[in-house]
Amino acid sequence: MGQFLAIVVSAVFINNFVVVQFLGICPFLGVSKDFKSALGMGIAVTFVMTITCLITYPIYTYLLVPLKIEFMEIIVFIFVIASIVQMIEMVLKKFSPTLYNAMGIYLPLITTNCAVLGVAELVIDETQMINLLGISSMNMGYAVLYGLFAGLGFTLAIVIMSGLREKVARLPINKHLRGFPIAMIAACFIAMAFYVF
Amino acid sequence: MEYLLLKSIDTGVLLTVLGIVAVLSIVFAVLIVAVSKACAVKVDEKVEKIKEHLSGANCGGCGFAGCADFAKALAEGKAEVTSCGPTSNENKQKIADILGVPFAKTEEMVAIVHCCGGDNAKEKFTYVGNEGCTEEIAFMGGKKVCPHGCIGSGTCSKGCLYGAIAVTDGVAKVDRKKCTACGVCSKNCPKSIIEMIPKSAKVYIACSTLCRGKDVMDACSAGCIGCGLCVRNCPSLAITMENNLPKIDYSKCIGCKNCVLKCPRKCIREIV
Numbered sequence: 001m002g003q004f005l006a007i008v009v010s011a012v013f014i015n016n017f018v019v020v021q022f023l024g025i026c027p028f029l030g031v032s033k034d035f036k037s038a039l040g041m042g043i044a045v046t047f048v049m050t051i052t053c054l055i056t057y058p059i060y061t062y063l064l065v066p067l068k069i070e071f072m073e074i075i076v077f078i079f080v081i082a083s084i085v086q087m088i089e090m091v092l093k094k095f096s097p098t099l100y101n102a103m104g105i106y107l108p109l110i111t112t113n114c115a116v117l118g119v120a121e122l123v124i125d126e127t128q129m130i131n132l133l134g135i136s137s138m139n140m141g142y143a144v145l146y147g148l149f150a151g152l153g154f155t156l157a158i159v160i161m162s163g164l165r166e167k168v169a170r171l172p173i174n175k176h177l178r179g180f181p182i183a184m185i186a187a188c189f190i191a192m193a194f195y196v197f
Numbered sequence: 198m199e200y201l202l203l204k205s206i207d208t209g210v211l212l213t214v215l216g217i218v219a220v221l222s223i224v225f226a227v228l229i230v231a232v233s234k235a236c237a238v239k240v241d242e243k244v245e246k247i248k249e250h251l252s253g254a255n256c257g258g259c260g261f262a263g264c265a266d267f268a269k270a271l272a273e274g275k276a277e278v279t280s281c282g283p284t285s286n287e288n289k290q291k292i293a294d295i296l297g298v299p300f301a302k303t304e305e306m307v308a309i310v311h312c313c314g315g316d317n318a319k320e321k322f323t324y325v326g327n328e329g330c331t332e333e334i335a336f337m338g339g340k341k342v343c344p345h346g347c348i349g350s351g352t353c354s355k356g357c358l359y360g361a362i363a364v365t366d367g368v369a370k371v372d373r374k375k376c377t378a379c380g381v382c383s384k385n386c387p388k389s390i391i392e393m394i395p396k397s398a399k400v401y402i403a404c405s406t407l408c409r410g411k412d413v414m415d416a417c418s419a420g421c422i423g424c425g426l427c428v429r430n431c432p433s434l435a436i437t438m439e440n441n442l443p444k445i446d447y448s449k450c451i452g453c454k455n456c457v458l459k460c461p462r463k464c465i466r467e468i469v
Binding site: 079086091094095 | 232
């Protein structure tokens, strides 16, 4: 239970992928104009992150490490992520058209999302994970849980951002700050708030 | 360099890497093909067929997000074939056959700018600032004295996918050879002075002002003063006066060009 809590707090708050580790900034700024699409993007990223961890962790541990070709990790991971996104897209199209329509263009966009590659890279770094979570050794369960909560952390950040931007859009702001500049300032404050942890 | 590159390659590792990449590619290729076969979604055949016959210009003139969206709306009965400009009459007939709806041939249209102001129209001040008609209007209603005429900042030409409309001598002009009457320019124009008229039309009103004669005289040397000479001289009664501005009913116009000759301000013009 303690380790579970450690994963939640670490992945969602202390090491939030967007505002603390600065990964996945492009969807964070690009898709946060309105609440609905931000939530859709967040759910899609969470989904892909979890499944990515589920597949890349065993590939790394049981394939790349024994063969001593760890330097191939990035290429293999990108390869895996792109394939997974493709398959998820097709499966969703078939079994849940509503969810597919809700995610829309964001699902294929995740292929090039660095937060997803970031989480895949992070969970295979055993020493760092042990330091972060205070666990004795890394295993697949932790990897998948970390992926899930990292995705939820991303969702939290992007949803807060979208809420702020929706509010800010209605405020009388000076012309030179309107739009993107004020969004950057808002992002800065969100990041500062997350540094409290 | 060659020493470094060639001698440092370990053939065993190279082969393992190639093998792993090959195996993973094959596995994922098979998986993706399997998933795509298993999850094949039936796409409405009608939509595909309709899409083939559409022009594929993706101009958005119909009000939908591109041709694919328009084809979908057509298949669902939410749109009409006639709202597409670029598609030829032949193809529209085919689409109507696919849908099983009657189709009356629409006349080929072309865009026209109801203004010939440009350098003829006087300016209140010299505008220095962001380009674009909307931007110019935001500052004291634009630089022209005439409140209805062309701003000449080219918002229409920026939206045109065919490069068929451009600002020359301070007023937008349509290249009739390139225009497909998609209607994007008329939607973009903040003054709403661009209209689609039949391609067979011989004359057009080159002014949009609703002002009184004296104000027009002060504002523009080519503006319509609403004298009504064109209305009185039209043998087929195709011209009517609405709010100080003549309007041509092209279904009645016989193309005699009497109005062009009689107009004292030369703002009814022949289409060449």
